[in-house]
Amino acid sequence: MDFHVVNGELCVEHIEVVGVSASSLFLIGDAQTIQLSSAFDTPPESLIIGPTFPFIPKG
Amino acid sequence: MLSRIVKVNSLSLKVLSFSALLQIGDCSYADASSKAFALQRYKSVFDGEEANCVDYPIFHLPSVYLPITEPVQTTFKQSKPFIKVNQINIVGATLSSIIGIGNINHSSMESRIMHIRQVPYKQNKQEQLNEINEGLPAEPNDS
Numbered sequence: 229m230d231f232h233v234v235n236g237e238l239c240v241e242h243i244e245v246v247g248v249s250a251s252s253l254f255l256i257g258d259a260q261t262i263q264l265s266s267a268f269d270t271p272p273e274s275l276i277i278g279p280t281f282p283f284i285p286k287g
Numbered sequence: 288m289l290s291r292i293v294k295v296n297s298l299s300l301k302v303l304s305f306s307a308l309l310q311i312g313d314c315s316y317a318d319a320s321s322k323a324f325a326l327q328r329y330k331s332v333f334d335g336e337e338a339n340c341v342d343y344p345i346f347h348l349p350s351v352y353l354p355i356t357e358p359v360q361t362t363f364k365q366s367k368p369f370i371k372v373n374q375i376n377i378v379g380a381t382l383s384s385i386i387g388i389g390n391i392n393h394s395s396m397e398s399r400i401m402h403i404r405q406v407p408y409k410q411n412k413q414e415q416l417n418e419i420n421e422g423l424p425a426e427p428n429d430s
Contacts, residue, residue, distance in 0.1 A: 230360045235291065237367040241374070248307070248380040251321045251398035255387040256372055257313075258290040263352040263395035269345040270402040 290390040294371045298388065302379035309380070310387045317394040321383035322346050325402045343401050350397055 248254045253262065290313070303309060306321070324343075326333075380386050382398065 229358065230362075232362050232364070234364045234366060238291075238370045240370075240372045243372060243375045245375070245377040247378060248384040248386060250323065250382045250384065250400060251319050251396040252384045253317075253387065253391075253394060253396055254377070254380070254385070255391060255394075256295065256370060256375075257293045257387060257390040259391050259394065261355045261393045263355070263393075265351050265395075265397045266400075267345055267348060267398070268400045268402065269343070270404075275404050275406065 291365055291368050291370050293389050294369055295375060295388055296373045298375045298377075300377045300380065300386070302381070304379070305382045307380040307383065308385045310385060310391070311389060313390045313392075314387070315392045317385055317387075317391050317396075319383040319385060319395075320350075320397040321399070323382060323398075323400045325400060327402070327404045329406050345399050345401050348399070352395060352397075355393075 245254060251264075251266065253264070300309060306319075308317075308319070310317070377386065383396070385391075385394070385396070387394075
């Protein structure tokens with residue numbers, strides 16, 4: 229497969245961003261490769277209902 | 288590959304925290320990773336001694352990246368050698384994120400977040416539900 233790209237003029241007036249978080253990438257420019265990997269774990273058992281107890285206290 | 292030149296007139300950035308990076312200029316390789324353990328409590332009472340060695344499998348999973356190699360022949364032609372941006376306004380960047388002004392050849396970014404909520408136990412079922420749903424918008428009444 230042959231993929232040919234012609235980049236014409238790119239002109240942007242204004243960019244408004246509130247947040248860039250957790251290993252995210254905000255890029256103005258060219259890139260060859262970008263690899264992203266993300267894992268967010270909030271399983272049902274992560275909702276703990278009961279007395280507030282300390283979390284794995286220092287041994 | 289020929290890369291374009293980036294022209295930015297003005298950049299405003301308020302907060303840069305937790306190993307976030309503002310990169311101005313070209314860069315050949317960027318490798319970022321972040322791990323976060325978020326513990327949300329009904330009342331924000333935290334003991335400084337706790338959660339020092341949190342050991343969850345999510346933090347030990349091997350990095351899963353899509354392969355770089357693709358069986359595609361690519362050719363690029365830049366008819367205009369500039370990327371122009373007049374103004375950029377960013378409030379905050381955090382947790383190993385990158386704001387790149389310029390070319391970044393290869394970048395791999397990884398994040399692992401464990402999120403836990405702790406809610407105090409209530410004898411009354413309705414009271415319990417109210418406590419969990421506190422802060423959420425009220426559901427529309429059907430009747």
